[in-house]
Amino acid sequence: MLSQSVHTLVNQQNGNLSFKVFEFDNSSYFDHIQRNNYFTIIIITSGEGLAKVDLCEYSFKENTLFAFYPYQPFMLASDGPLTGISIQFHHEFFCIYRHHKEIAANGILFNNIYQQPFILLDENTKQTLMNIVREIVNELKMEALRKDEVLVSYLKIFLVFATRIKLEQQSIKEVNGNEKQLLMVQNLRNAIEENFRAKHSASEYADMLHVSPVVLARAAKNHFNMTLSDLITERIIVEAKRELYLTNKTVKEIAYELGYDDEYYFSRVFKGKTDTSPQLYRDTIGFNKG
Structure with a gap:
């Protein structure tokens, strides 16, 4: 010690x-x-x-x-x-x-x-x-x-x-995991990483991976202990934080780049996950701090 x-x-x-x-x-x-x-x-x-x-x-x-x-x-x-x-x-x-x-x-x-x-x-x-x-x-x-x-x-x-x-x-x-489910999970990771800016719904990823939404949701829950919708949203929030932290783009610009035409809806999604607004997050630790 x-x-x-x-x-x-x-x-x-x-x-x-x-x-x-x-x-x-x-x-x-x-x-x-x-x-x-x-x-x-x-x-x-x-x-x-x-x-x-x-x-x-x-x-x-x-x-x-x-x-x-x-x-x-x-x-x-x-x-x-x-x-x-x-x-x-x-x-x-x-x-x-x-x-x-x-x-x-x-x-x-x-x-x-x-x-x-x-x-x-x-x-x-x-x-x-x-x-x-x-x-x-x-x-x-x-x-x-x-x-x-x-x-x-x-x-x-x-x-x-x-x-x-x-x-x-x-x-x-x-x-040590189930090989078939792990392959599905890896494909899901890749799909979210490549498409999270444009595709936000669980059904879109199920269609993309040619599996039922129920099966994909179960795999996400088993592997990540998260719902599929939460998994997608969390990836969006991570990217939003990076943009707010590292760039001087407006909240509206960031929202649009992440697939949200309505910046106010994007702000509600962000606040729902982080308990703080995008602007407050930026003012506290981001690009414009100080």
Whole structure:
């Protein structure tokens, strides 16, 4: 465990928290819905419970690593003691969207609507990640030149290792799954990825894949624990967030590019999934922030 409970780095320009590592010894930190404006990584070192993430629920136990992106709603409910560590970093400190080619974490570790938002750690992988965390804490304790650069380097290494583990576990799961259903699910992934801007209804994807809506909906529920409609909408929301975050396109332009002629209807869909309007999302963490 870490020698002290909380270690932080503050942005000297605006006074905002850039980076934080803290140790927790009970469930009170995450036992209510979180919608943080920063990335959150949580390693559960002991305890078990139920994670509520977006529209889904997952049981978890010790040696589980969670990865949540900004404004993703989540909470961890536990009947007994819950201990672990958390790493939190603001997009201004390190933006995984812009460093995707370097670490490949976006769409795998974070922001992956197709997979569960956690990975399981064996003792070796847990120790590897905890060793990196210790190096991060040691750096946070120091008063040294370009501390932020060193922390970003350690963070990148941590994310690369975690992403490797996630990819490994996805491969094992797919090998052990039902081959016919997995092929259907993979075709569904590809179809959504290629057509989510123009096709928004479950029936359109069922027609495209030449299966009944009921069969496709069952496959989506079994594999993703989401309805087919929610799966399509979540992919649209992910893209909308990227556009709001990284570009200066108007909400109307983004809505139109995502297949919505009515920007107000698009805004209602966005708010229904995120509890915030597109404009407020942009003003809070996006392109026009500040």
